[in-house]
Amino acid sequence: MPVIEAKNLLFRYTDKPVLNGVSFALDAARILAVIGPNGSGKTTLLKMLNATLFPDQGQVLLDGRDTRRWTRREIARAVAIVPQESSAIFPFFAEEIVLMGRFPHLGSIAFEDKKDYRIVREAMTQTDCLAYARRRFNELSAGERQRVLIARALAQEPKVLLLDESTVFLDLKHQARFLFMLRELSRVQHLTVVFVTHDVNLAAQNADAILLLYNGKKYAIGTPADVLTVQNIKEVYDVDVGIDSNPHNGLPRVTLFT
């Protein structure tokens, strides 16, 4: 049974549908990249997968159960999201932000115990942000903040991890580290990952499958080699690209002709 399944999603903020008949199913330990031009419905799709929004028609199934029938806390224990950006108006320590990831696992007044702190420290080690655990979140750089937010999502101990452009502020070292960690988590702990990105090469190199959205519709879904074709990209993005295969691993490599 797929861990997460979208069935015929239709959603509109106003008249024009943002998502229109999108379906896919994802098994455990798979990594799916969602790509598409601006306004194609990528972020809305993510919000539907963790029940921040509910589709007007169709349904999202988590472990085979409609997200409408999950409680908030249950969903937060199963699905975590790393947002694009987050701002705190009041000063919190980076560590406090990561500790918030433990919320769905605790009662509402409860204080974190040793186990929670251990999980938080582990998550912060994984994203290399333990060094500034006691610094104020809003005084960190964008990339440092992003590492804290990734750690928070890991502290939630989710089965499904959603990433919304979560690598844009990371430097090369931390990007490599993060992507390696994702594949490790997926392989060892069977973490399922859905990530939204504009970087088609990032998608090609790291995803098992790619979902290409265009005007709220599913334009293509499949392996990177299936989806990333010169023709698909020309039609969806209206740009000319060259595609060859990466000499290191044989995966498709997209070069933008400018």
Place this chain on the structure above:
Amino acid sequence: MTLSRVLRISALLLVLFAAVCLASLCIGVVSIPAKDLLSVLAGAFGGSPSSPSEEQIILLNVRLPRILFAGIVGASLSSGGVVFQALLRNPLADPYVLGISGGSALGAIIGIVLGAGSFCLGVPFLAFCGALATVFLVFFVAGGTRGLLLDNTLLLAGVVVNAFFSAAILFALSVVNSMELHSITFWLMGDLSGADGKEMILAALCLLAGFGILYAQARKLNLMVQGEETALQMGVNVRTTKYILLCVTSLVTAVAVSLAGIIGFVGIMVPHMMRLVFGSDHRLLLPAAALFGASFLVVADTLARTMIAPAELPVGVITALCGAPYFIFLMRRKGRG
């Protein structure tokens, strides 16, 4: 954040509050030396057969109720400020931000003009009704169309409703006679001299119950500060939580305002001071603000009743005198950062 840290700091602030109360008991038109304080108190509670001395009456019937009342009001306003600032994600929010001040003031003025002061709880009752009516009006204005309370709409609705009531208050002030004008002015500036036993017990019960409910939401408040969407994604039932917090805080504030009038700046300043010292985790921030707010208002009220003794200042004058400069300091600091 650990439980022991919360308890340790709360105990510390409780000791501070007790010390402030004891000091305030000694200070006044009739100065009672600290060493006599114990013997007077011991005499009163030891059940000495002689009729109460003048000092006993001053301490137990005049100063003590007033000090406790100041504590209750200070704690109510400060914890209210913490919650509103977090919920509206706005450091400038205070417990009156949803129009509670304007509404209760109008209710009180109507009460004073109609002579409701001669009934038990007459003016406070009308002030309380005014406050609640305003909160519902603001809810309605802000969420009327979609049943969803957005921070900015709520804030804006509060400002608009408050402005409307200010106009109504100015109108009322220009038509009342001078006796009424005096009591209205005192009410508007905040006045703790009218503490009476029944009112105090009522306010204390409201504060305790309300604080208990608010504290149960403390971790959720931490998440709400990160944004409603984040809170939702971390498992908080945002809408329910928001309604609970808004209603309870409004009630606690309305009770305090209706009994003590509009005491400004406490609810906005104390939360910021505590955040600077103890950080933003609401599990510590809420009790710290409540306890420190209590001490703060006791000090302010002690100043209010002694500075131009035997006459009295409205306590709101003192809080505003400390509050406004502090606020400027805060804004300048923020501007630099």
